[in-house]
Amino acid sequence: MAKQRAFDVTTLPGFTFIAILSFVLLYAPIATLVIYSFNGGNSVNQWGGFSLQWYVVAFNNEAVQDAAARSLIIAVWASVISTVLATMAALGTTRRGKFKGQTVIYIILNQPLMVPEIVTAVALLIFFSSVKVVTGYTGLGYLILAHSAFCIPFAYLPIKARLEGMDTAMETAAADLYATPWQTFRYVTLPLLLPGVIAGAMLAFIISLDNVIITEFVKSAGQDTLPTYMLGQLRRALTPEVNAISTALLALTVLILIVFVFVTKKRE
Amino acid sequence: MSQRRRQRTKGANGWLLSTPALILLVFAASGPLLIVAIYSVLEKGDYSGVRWILSGDGWFRVLFERDIFDQTVSLADANLSIFWRSVKLSVATTLITFALGLPTAWFIATRPAKVRAFWLFLITIPFWTNLLIRTFAIMEVVRNEGILNTALMNIGLISEPIQIMYTDTAVLIGMAYVYLPLMVLPLYAAIDRFDFRLIEAGYDLYASRWQVLRSVILPIIKPGIIAGSILVFIPSLGAYVTPRLLGGGKNMMIGNFIELQFGQGQNWPLGAALSTVLLLIVLVSLVVYTRVSSRDNPHG
Numbered sequence: 001m002a003k004q005r006a007f008d009v010t011t012l013p014g015f016t017f018i019a020i021l022s023f024v025l026l027y028a029p030i031a032t033l034v035i036y037s038f039n040g041g042n043s044v045n046q047w048g049g050f051s052l053q054w055y056v057v058a059f060n061n062e063a064v065q066d067a068a069a070r071s072l073i074i075a076v077w078a079s080v081i082s083t084v085l086a087t088m089a090a091l092g093t094t095r096r097g098k099f100k101g102q103t104v105i106y107i108i109l110n111q112p113l114m115v116p117e118i119v120t121a122v123a124l125l126i127f128f129s130s131v132k133v134v135t136g137y138t139g140l141g142y143l144i145l146a147h148s149a150f151c152i153p154f155a156y157l158p159i160k161a162r163l164e165g166m167d168t169a170m171e172t173a174a175a176d177l178y179a180t181p182w183q184t185f186r187y188v189t190l191p192l193l194l195p196g197v198i199a200g201a202m203l204a205f206i207i208s209l210d211n212v213i214i215t216e217f218v219k220s221a222g223q224d225t226l227p228t229y230m231l232g233q234l235r236r237a238l239t240p241e242v243n244a245i246s247t248a249l250l251a252l253t254v255l256i257l258i259v260f261v262f263v264t265k266k267r268e
Numbered sequence: 269m270s271q272r273r274r275q276r277t278k279g280a281n282g283w284l285l286s287t288p289a290l291i292l293l294v295f296a297a298s299g300p301l302l303i304v305a306i307y308s309v310l311e312k313g314d315y316s317g318v319r320w321i322l323s324g325d326g327w328f329r330v331l332f333e334r335d336i337f338d339q340t341v342s343l344a345d346a347n348l349s350i351f352w353r354s355v356k357l358s359v360a361t362t363l364i365t366f367a368l369g370l371p372t373a374w375f376i377a378t379r380p381a382k383v384r385a386f387w388l389f390l391i392t393i394p395f396w397t398n399l400l401i402r403t404f405a406i407m408e409v410v411r412n413e414g415i416l417n418t419a420l421m422n423i424g425l426i427s428e429p430i431q432i433m434y435t436d437t438a439v440l441i442g443m444a445y446v447y448l449p450l451m452v453l454p455l456y457a458a459i460d461r462f463d464f465r466l467i468e469a470g471y472d473l474y475a476s477r478w479q480v481l482r483s484v485i486l487p488i489i490k491p492g493i494i495a496g497s498i499l500v501f502i503p504s505l506g507a508y509v510t511p512r513l514l515g516g517g518k519n520m521m522i523g524n525f526i527e528l529q530f531g532q533g534q535n536w537p538l539g540a541a542l543s544t545v546l547l548l549i550v551l552v553s554l555v556v557y558t559r560v561s562s563r564d565n566p567h568g
Binding site for chain 2: 009010011012013014015016017018019020021022023025026027028029030032033036081085086088089091092093096099101102105108109111112114115116117118119120122123124125126127129145146148149150152156203206209210212213217227230231234235242246249250253254257261
């Protein structure tokens with residue numbers, strides 16, 4: 001396989017063409033969206049010269065500021081809660097062979113990946129609306145709880161993957177040297193596991209930040225996050241302000257992903 | 269001492285560490301699904317919500333409607349057309365993403381090791397990018413004043429914009445666009461493990477390119493194909509954002525129809541019954557998937 005041959009067995013007719021086409025199709029719309037966020041005119045598809053005016057407009061829009069702040073608060077809480085719980089769950093379910101109830105635990109942990117979001121959204125709408133009536137509480141807590149729950153599998157999977165690649169010999173050695181379980185965890189397991197934990201937290205953060213459907217159904221009046229605010233805007237007359245917000249979110253996502261790749265690569 | 273400790277970290281009760289996560293998930297994800305099932309057999313409330321009286325009306329209305337005047341029962345055509353559209357568009361989305369995704373995954377997997385990560389990253393970015401942003405991006409392409417129509421008109425191919433927006437085609441384009449990465453990633457994972465010497469063997473035995481693809485490559489990467497198809501089909505069937513923005517009010521899919529029952533429609537039992545149907549379809553697909561993949565892949 002290593003030597004170059006005139007007849008390359010890995011090439012299939014048309015595959016390279018379709019692949020390049022796919023990449024172009026994937027990126028052309030996003031690229032256009034980004035380009036028009038710098039539009040000097042007020043149309044989303046007629047170029048009126050380069051300008052940062054729509055970023056200024058978005059930045060000074062109070063509704064956008066509120067929604068962005070709310071999105072960040074929820075995403076930070078959700079990623080912290082889900083990562084802590086997912087780390088515990090990964091420690092509890094990984095590296096111990098088969099055990100009773102394993103399948104059920106896996107199904108519950110990964111359930112948000114399987115159930116269509118609209119169904120969960122409706123379920124939470126019903127459930128939380130009765131809780132709201134009983135408790136009278138209408139704060140951000142519901143959104144934080146819902147986000148923490150559906151972020152768990154996204155945090156769990158990278159942590160579990162990292163844990164599975166780790167040898168138990170180090171922990172056994174620590175225990176043999178009379179480290180308490182907590183000391184073993186704090187000084188041996190956790191430092192080794194950290195890249196997985198960071199990766200999990202970052203995925204959870206992105207997933208929370210991007211969520212539309214569940215947020216739309218669970219939020220109380222005046223609790224728009226950036227995505228639900230955008231969803232509302234998309235049904236009205238569009239200005240490049242939406243492009244500017246989208247581009248900012250996109251940039252944040254790409255930045256987090258680059259850090260993610262960097263963190264998970266270090267394992268080799 | 270250390271013996272006991274080792275028992276504790278490796279012992280049978282170690283899974284207890286996962287209880288906080290399980291409690292949160294049961295409380296804010298799995299448990300409420302049960303409430304949905306219960307609501308589907310209750311009577312509709314006057315405005316919204318339900319009355320705590322058992323009723324089959326929610327389920328009845330999934331498929332049938334009763335004439336207001338003479339109470340005759342007939343099939344609910346509007347509902348059926350929504351189900352049909354959802355299934356049709358989801359199958360079409362799965363096929364399109366496969367047709368584009370297989371060559372793309374193949375291309376990435378056959379790049380030299382050094383640049384492979386880069387190409388994979390290019391697929392990962394749209395995968396993690398907000399669904400709303402990607403739907404918005406594709407809206408800008410297919411709108412009447414969008415790039416596609418403007419470009420076609422500028423080169424003189426058409427004199428008036430083609431109405432794509434608010435049609436099934438727009439929803440299909442949008443879903444294929446947003447779910448393509450979900451197809452590429454599992455296919456890539458399968459092709460990445462593929463032993464390319466098998467292709468060489470196929471050619472040595474005088475197989476044509478098509479025969480190699482059909483009889484060697486596809487059967488071996490079948491688990492990846494099934495995984496990708498499930499990953500695209502399930503979210504397509506439950507899609508909400510993409511059909512809402514690209515299909516408008518007239519081209520609803522099940523997801524939008526469910527939302528309607530909890531919004532303007534104010535028929536929570538019907539909405540709950542529809543949600544349960546969607547959930548059951550997903551469960552069946554997952555069971556089929558596990559059966560098929562465990563049969564094909566006995567070594568894990």
